[in-house]
Amino acid sequence: MGIGDHIESGHGKTTVFGVSLTARSPRSGVVWSGASSVRVRPWPLTPDRAFLLITGSHGPDLELPHPDILGEWVRTISSWGYRSVRTTALAPTPAAALRTVGFITAQDLVLLKRTHYAPPTYDIPADIAPRTVRRLPGHRYSATVLNELLQLDRAAFGDEWCLDREALRDAFTATRRSRILVSRSHGRIDGFVLVGATGSTGFIQRLAVQPDVRRSGVASRLVASALQWSHKVGCSVTVVNTEVSNSAAIGLYRSFDFEEMEHGLQVLERDLT
Numbered sequence: 001m002g003i004g005d006h007i008e009s010g011h012g013k014t015t016v017f018g019v020s021l022t023a024r025s026p027r028s029g030v031v032w033s034g035a036s037s038v039r040v041r042p043w044p045l046t047p048d049r050a051f052l053l054i055t056g057s058h059g060p061d062l063e064l065p066h067p068d069i070l071g072e073w074v075r076t077i078s079s080w081g082y083r084s085v086r087t088t089a090l091a092p093t094p095a096a097a098l099r100t101v102g103f104i105t106a107q108d109l110v111l112l113k114r115t116h117y118a119p120p121t122y123d124i125p126a127d128i129a130p131r132t133v134r135r136l137p138g139h140r141y142s143a144t145v146l147n148e149l150l151q152l153d154r155a156a157f158g159d160e161w162c163l164d165r166e167a168l169r170d171a172f173t174a175t176r177r178s179r180i181l182v183s184r185s186h187g188r189i190d191g192f193v194l195v196g197a198t199g200s201t202g203f204i205q206r207l208a209v210q211p212d213v214r215r216s217g218v219a220s221r222l223v224a225s226a227l228q229w230s231h232k233v234g235c236s237v238t239v240v241n242t243e244v245s246n247s248a249a250i251g252l253y254r255s256f257d258f259e260e261m262e263h264g265l266q267v268l269e270r271d272l273t
């Protein structure tokens with residue numbers, strides 16, 4: 001008997017064994033563990049949308065299981081009471097596999113790469129140079145700083161695409177090493193960049209600037225500092241992805257000699273109602 005056999009829906013409420021799913025938060029779990037591990041949890045700020053996290057999903061060679069198994073993932077996620085599901089960014093091969101079970105494009109991303117022949121030469125006055133966010137003993141960030149970063153992320157990306165605490169932590173731990181660099185003025189964080197490195201590849205995982213200080217060079221200083229860090233820890237390339245229509249970010253990365261890679265990425269979604 002599947003989990004879904006015990007689910008009743010109605011009047012905006014879903015119950016499993018008489019327990020309200022809205023109270024069973026988060027509805028999270030592993031739906032597959034094979035060549036890649038596949039987890040589900042609620043999408044930030046949208047509890048009835050599932051977030052399908054597929055490890056290694058940027059890899060162009062990642063093979064997802066047979067469509068019958070993918071269909072089983074969809075039924076399981078639906079049985080947990082979600083009304084829709086959205087994925088992490090996927091390379092073309094895993095994206096094509098999920099399309100066979102009804103997923104469609106939610107976001108088209110371009111992948112950009114910068115080869116580090118040398119660190120970027122970028123003159124940043126010391127008083128406005130981005131700083132590493134200090135961590136508490138035990139390697140945790142203070143709740144105040146985390147909340148400020150998440151608020152800034154929401155102001156920059158909007159409710160639909162912002163991170164929550166868990167997604168920020170995932171991005172932070174996705175690479176072997178990582179740093180959060182912030183730009184501050186008048187006691188406020190104006191912008192931050194999350195940069196990571198695994199082996200000889202650096203990754204700009206997140207970049208956000210407060211809307212009211214844009215176009216004043218905040219992101220340029222953050223990107224320059226992130227690239228300097230990535231070069232310093234031994235990366236020969238740094239990679240970043242951004243939405244194909246994000247001309248501000250693409251213009252910014254091009255000004256640092258990032259070049260478009262052969263394949264892009266896609267975030268997919270599927271209705272479950």
Ligand SMILES: CC(C)(COP(=O)(O)OP(=O)(O)OC[C@H]1O[C@@H](n2cnc3c(N)ncnc32)[C@H](O)[C@@H]1OP(=O)(O)O)[C@@H](O)C(=O)NCCC(=O)NCCS
Nearest residue numbers: 156207208209214215216217218219220242248249251252
């Ligand atoms: C993209 C973003 C980080 C740029 O931040 P910023 O601090 O305004 O960028 P900068 O002032 O350092 O701009 C540097 C260069 O980027 C390009 N650029 C920045 N904003 C631009 C815009 N709105 N339109 C076109 N080009 C733009 C320009 O080449 C600019 O140089 P210039 O001002 O000398 O012409 C900011 O707009 C933002 O937070 N957007 C929402 C979140 C996001 O898209 N993050 C990046 C996704 S990976």
